Amino acid sequence: MYRRYTFDEVKRKIIDALQDNSIGLSGVELASTTGINRMTITKxxxxxxxxxxxxxxxVGSVNVWFVEPGTADYEFPVDYLEVQQKFMNAIVIGAGDQARNILISVINSxxxxxxxxxxxxxxxxxTVNELYNRGRLGKTERIYLLNLILELIDLLKFTIQSDSSKRGAYSFFVTASEDRIYHAKIGALALQILGFKTSYIGNVEQHIDPFFDIDFQRYIMKLWDKKxxxxxxxxxxSEEGSLRFLxxxxxxxxxxxxxxxxxVIFTTxxxxxxxxxxxxxxxxxxxxxxxxWVEREYHRLKL
Structure with missing residues (x-):
């Protein structure tokens, strides 16, 4: 009798089979190994x-399939510490593709x-900042690794979606020191996941002057004047002057x-x-x- 498989079942069978075969498997071999018919597994x-x-x-006329480095089928409940260690190790050695595949595997679990x-x-x-502070990373390597993380955060921004959008919930993120860019982007992504319509303006540190407040206010009014x-x-x-100004x-x-x-202020x-x-x-x-705090505030207003 023909059996209907769920997507998670098929995914798990395929990834498990490929992880056990470093030289890769053809579609026919995967169908035989997993017990899933050829048409279903091809899809x-x-x-x-x-x-x-x-x-x-x-390879010739045959497509051979491989698992991407860092890919795994994480089952519920996910061992977050295990994933954290794998991701951290990939980042520290500069293996961007592997780190990306770890995140992709996780968000598809x-x-x-x-x-x-x-x-x-x-x-x-x-950890990257701590390694730098201890002298175990140079300045250039730290910049590279943190930018690698930023690229992955941007990938997540366009990959993951909130389960539900919150009605009348908006957030606006701005940073005024380079060391806070990472935290601001992560914060913006967190509120996006919570269901807020989120905007991240960027680092304005070099643009602050006696007239920047007018420009800043004009832009926010343009976006949210009637909302x-x-x-x-x-x-x-991390700079007191820019925090007070903004x-x-x-x-x-x-x-x-x-x-x-x-x-909301986020600082040292x-x-x-x-x-x-x-x-x-x-x-x-x-x-x-x-x-x-954001979740409490939203529910308190009963929007």
Missing amino acids: YLNILATMRLIKKKS NIELLRLLTDIIVPTVN KGLLIICIYS YAATRAMKAKLKAEVRI PELRNTLESLGTDFIANDLNSLIE
Whole structure:
């Protein structure tokens, strides 16, 4: 009797078979090994190739299939520590393709997407910075590895989607020091996963001058002048001057916008205590605290 397989079952069978055969397998061999009929397995091979979990190589008139380096079929519950170690090791040796394939494998498994950030990517960023601070990485290598992580964050931005979009939920991220770009992009991706419509403007550190606040305000008003709901503006910087400047520029718009505006600051532990007197809505200690506060604030407003 013909059996219908789920996508996860087919994926697991194909990846397991290919991982056991480093020289690759043809479609006929995969059908024989997995017990799945040829027509069905051909369809799923193309899907998995599109997802970049496997690849094919033409050998004469035969397509031979291989598993991509770093690809694995992570079963629920996912061992986040195991994935973190594999991803971290791939990043530290500069194996970008392998790190990418680890992330792709994970997001195509039963994973909590926010934990992809909190348990895998953020610890890796912290490890790279810690290795640099201990003198085990040079400046050039650190820049390369962090930019590699940034490229993967951008990949995730266009790969993963929220399970549900939150009505009237908007967020705007801006950074004013280079060392906070990574945190800002990760934060923006986290709120995207939560269902917010998210915008990341970039690093404005070199553009701040006595008139930049006018330009900054004009752009935000252009985007959100008539929108209602919750607008969370997140300011990331390790520099006190730029934080105060952007906070003042943002606070001045609160009464002009129809949305419920909340201002969040993300900075160093040393500056957090200094900036508490500003009266900002929230000063985030880390990504988890930002996520928890944002969810509480959204539900409190009952949008």
